[in-house]
Amino acid sequence: MANNNENPEFWERAFSEKQEMWGLEPALSAVLSRDFFVKNSVKNILIPGIGYGRNAQIFRENRIEVAGIEISKSAIEMAKKHNGGNMVIHHGSVTDMPFDQQQYDGIFCYALIHLLSGDERKKLISDCYNQLSKGGYLIFAVISKKAGSYGKGKLISDDRYEMFEGAQVYFYDEESIKAEFSEYGLFEITEVEENQSFYLIKCSKN
Ligand SMILES: C[S@@+](CC[C@H](N)C(=O)[O-])C[C@H]1O[C@@H](n2cnc3c(N)ncnc32)[C@H](O)[C@@H]1O
Numbered sequence: 001m002a003n004n005n006e007n008p009e010f011w012e013r014a015f016s017e018k019q020e021m022w023g024l025e026p027a028l029s030a031v032l033s034r035d036f037f038v039k040n041s042v043k044n045i046l047i048p049g050i051g052y053g054r055n056a057q058i059f060r061e062n063r064i065e066v067a068g069i070e071i072s073k074s075a076i077e078m079a080k081k082h083n084g085g086n087m088v089i090h091h092g093s094v095t096d097m098p099f100d101q102q103q104y105d106g107i108f109c110y111a112l113i114h115l116l117s118g119d120e121r122k123k124l125i126s127d128c129y130n131q132l133s134k135g136g137y138l139i140f141a142v143i144s145k146k147a148g149s150y151g152k153g154k155l156i157s158d159d160r161y162e163m164f165e166g167a168q169v170y171f172y173d174e175e176s177i178k179a180e181f182s183e184y185g186l187f188e189i190t191e192v193e194e195n196q197s198f199y200l201i202k203c204s205k206n
Pocket of ligand 1: 011012022027048049050051052053054055069070071072075092093094095110111112115
């Protein structure tokens, strides 16, 4: 079966059937990242895989300008409804980044990178880093091998499993985080309990 990136219909179907499937409250990782961005005077951010925008509002409430990238048109329509029409969201796959020449003070990427293949993950991190202004911050929230769902489904490659309805998920530990992010200014890894166990990864560009 095609993975969900070769098959954008996967997400289109999910959002048109289940609508705001994670509710409208921001994830804990978004709250923690808002605090970090505010403390560090971040003024504009990019959210790849913004979904229907549940994590955008708390940044905007703190005068942080938000732009997004999202593969599902239905999710973009919902995001515009919840956040007002005045937010730029590029329609397409992050695998086709960059979508603009903008430099951002921050990038917040929640629960997206672990859906990608190894090559796609590598490109995403590098593309995000390239769109960071000097002194900017990358924050990625990724699923952990400590999550209850780790090891369930069909093993595709090391630590990557095909789960419900064809989603392919790569589970991280500290070693794989260091392997993928070290060359991009990795400075902090925190464990966060969302609906599953996550890591919050912070990098900076000097
Ligand atoms: C697990 S959801 C997380 C959504 C959002 N970050 C949130 O927490 O509400 C993954 C999101 O990434 C989007 N997505 C998946 N693959 C993508 C890709 N290759 N390019 C852009 N967006 C993608 C999905 O449509 C979905 O909105």
